[in-house]
Amino acid sequence: MSLVDLMSTAKPNFELRDRILLKLGRKDLVNCYQCIKCTSGCTALKLLELKPHEIVKLVNLGLVEDLPSSDIIWTCVTCLKCVQRCPQKASPYHVIIALRNLAVERGAKVPEGYLKIVSQILESGLAEPPQKIVTRKMETVDRESAKLPKIKPPKQTFQAAFMKAMEEK
Amino acid sequence: MARIGVYVCHCGSNIAGVVDVEKVVEFAKTLPDVAIAKHYAYMCSEQGQQIVQDDIKDYKLDRIVIATCSPRMHEETFRRTVEEAGLNPYLIEIVNLREQVSWAHTHEPEKATKKAEALVRMGVARVKLLEPLEKHKIRVEKGVLVVGGGIAGIQASIDLANAGFRVYLVEKSSSIGGKMAQLDKTFPTMDCSMCILAPKMLDCAHHPNVQLLTCSEVKEVKGSVGNFKVTVLKKPRYVDEKKCTGCMICSDNCPAEAQSEFDECIGVRKAIYVPFMQAVPRVPVIDMESCVECGLCEKVCPTHAVNRAQKPEEIELNVGAIVVSTGFDVFDPSAIPQYGYKRFKNVITSMELERLVCASGPTGGHLTRLSDGKIPRSIAFIQCVGSRDKRFHEYCCRVGCMVTLKQAILAREKIPGDLKIYTCFIDLRAFGKGYEEFYGRARDMDIDFVAGLPSEIHCAADGSLYFDVYDRGINKLLEVHADMVVLATGLVPSGDLWKISALLHASRSADGFLLEAHPKLRPLESAVAGVFLAGVCQGPKDIPDTVAQASGAAAKVIDLLSSGEIDIEPLKAVVDKDLCSGCRICESICPFVAIEMKPEFVKGEEKLMAEVAEAVCQGCGLCGSACPTGAVKIQQYGNKQVVTQVQAALAKTCSDGGG
């Protein structure tokens, strides 16, 4: 018997919480005393309503069932201001990254862009292939015409290694 | 042939919960020369002690081993116990079965019991080789050195002086009073700080038993409890204290100005100055760095008290005890650039605000902005700046919340009409007597409490400030505009506390303040005998607690020195002159400077030999282990006693036959 969120009837999921804490390399809870500095300075708060302090507290209380499948965890801009300024070194950014990883693991909705990039890397080694750019003077330039060295693709062994790495949880 | 009594304490379940005490007792009975072995729930209790005393008589015991908690807890107690029963108090051995066994090996009871047996075996072997020793008394100086002339030092000095002790109050600045002199009002009563401080300052200075040494610092401390030899360096103030009448004509005429440290560098002072009008002693000091050497002060002084040729003076004092009351520094928020301190003129610290609202301050008590002298129509307070922060100081500064409440109330009272006041906090702590009521008073004064801290502060073109802060009470992101921002900066250990710490060998705790002997049971003294702690130098606290601690420290000193003599433990180093070769290794290795080489006549020749100053020696044993000839020995810790313990540790007798 622990607690219940009466608004949503959600109960804590301690096993999932412990998995999150394990991913963060922690044995105990995240040491947060809700000073709110992270949220006050959060780049993503005004536009996307991301509240890092809230996510940390939900994790500590174990009310994490809905977090990996939520949209909010994908709004973090990774500016790292919260990590820099937290007086207790609680690092909400790392908590969010851990939640994102769990979302992928559980097959929850992940913004397409991320999954596309993973395939791209698998295929070519790069997150995006070299492009042709159009200048202000409407000229088309690519690496070759810009006299830049050719891009060297990874050797054959890369794909298997990367796929193996992706299988780690 | 000795007759040893062995007593194994349960210590409630502290020891017996892990160690099989009955087994240990049975094992003890098998050891040679053990006449009686028993176990009991609480050896330190009256009944426990009675058992030992009765057994000494009934079984004619001449050595006692008590296997119990750390000797630091009850060794003294048990010494008295056996002494009352007619046995020399130094013929007992305490074996630590708690800190070293049951608490260290809580989850391995079998191994713990074996270790307990081994330790008892060692104790029994050693106790046989102990020699009867006597404490003896030394005369003590009935003088006390108080370092630091803030409210803590002042209170301790008054109490000690009233009790008949000679007090030397050393203060590094030119006046006593400390940080309390800079405050306007004090919470929760809103007493004017200087009004309650000044009478105490005068009582202290005028007391016949108090000698004030301002502009002074402790340079050296030798000796030990009861007999400290202190060298105080009195720096020149360039004004003769005996001739000066405090008329301040010199200061009025001085053309040179400098930033006033007392006014937190907001206001100015002259090169020849007293830091504040109620300074004690009311004798100015010349700050040579800002002095332009015009000589006017010398010319206008009616009593010719100005003496630019004054030299530093060294004063030797003999005291029996030292009270450290050196106070604190205020956290410098320049270390948090995103809050804008020093970048934006209207971001100030609580101490700077204190000077602005104080009638004796640089603005005559008018609360105005530093950038343009205008009255602020909105003030924001930010709590925990530099405190509760793993990047700066992890502790809570204890007074920040109350200071802000006080300043918020003062601002409301000082500025009639429109004034928005916001306080941004994590937790609001109002724990003392009258403090919660004070918080209630603030809540009644239209002060907005924002439950959250801002991440950064920005400045607009007109010098006013703005910042975003999320309030977790209403779950909204607020943009706060304030004409002035006050950073509630915490109390931090003084920058030069390391000096006092080194001079007195007084350790500091992890937070940087001076370490008390025991946080709950002995909060008024350091671990160094004869050195007592009073005020914030031991940890952040408010004025009521500071005054209480100061009087408490004074009482401890009175307790120590009032009889005029104290007992010296005989567990010190002694030198066998027959064996001393005069090599001086012990002299160089002693961390307490307790060994001196003295000339002795040996076979008609004069030789230098080591001599231990018993009162200074702490019995640490370094000299004994370093001495190449074995001339230096620590009483009860000679080679024989130590080696026999080692041999007993390695012996194979145990109740199960294991090692």
Added chain:
Amino acid sequence: MKIAVYWGCCIQANQFAYEISLRATLPKLGIELVDLSESVCCGDPVKSVNDFAADFLAVRVLAQANLTGLDNLLVPCNRCHFTLSEAQDNMKKKPQSAQKIINLLKEEGLEYNPNIKIWHTINLLHDHVGLEKITKAAKKPFRGLKVATHVGCQLIRYGDLGRADDAENPRKLDELIEAIGAEAVDYAEKLDCCGAALMRSHPDSALSLAGSKLKAVQGLNVAGLVVSCPDCGLMFDVKQKDAGTIVGAKFDVPVVYYTQLLGLAMGIDSKKLGLQLNQSPAEKLLAKIST
């Protein structure tokens, strides 16, 4: 000095101007760039999907750098610099995961060298080359030219990791600008984020963040905005028009890489610095310089 260089994906994909200007200026300051034998992502975008795989990719880049035999690695992109630095730190702090990564590298015949020093353009120029040398190299220093700097987020945070500049008061880029005779102005939004990381999931919000910052910079009446990261470059330079659309403003802010400005000060032809490739009105800045 010889230094290995890891460009990352963004620079090689479309931020050619940064690469061109670095290749043009550094050799003249005594730095020889040695390319790695492979171009593989540092793992930054993979962090959100699988942070172990991300660390693997980052450490693999360091292993590639090890193949050059050089102990120093230049990483001109802020995000790559952060990713590689944090991965290097994780190799110390997470020994179990470190061992798995080392094993994976072994399968490819690669070795991890923990002693590689990771540099960024900013601290390589400021700390290693030094301001004096740069001032000497600036044959045509810009007197009276005022610019705003955007040093970015992942280059300066988080301090505990050891970054290229101070997180709350980063001065190195400003000092580098002063070293070539120009002036870097201070402004409240200096430490605000460009929003690049949101482009792949919340493009409107990303552009809104970039737009807010551009609004602030435009209001400063400076000759241009100087950046040091290809992601920031993409947001402020390439996406300037789109950002303007989102926040309802018309932007006209020249955005250049520091190395482009440095090259101009050193007397290098603007074409050899990739200034024709900037999407923002770089000619406005060029005009101010030549007057």
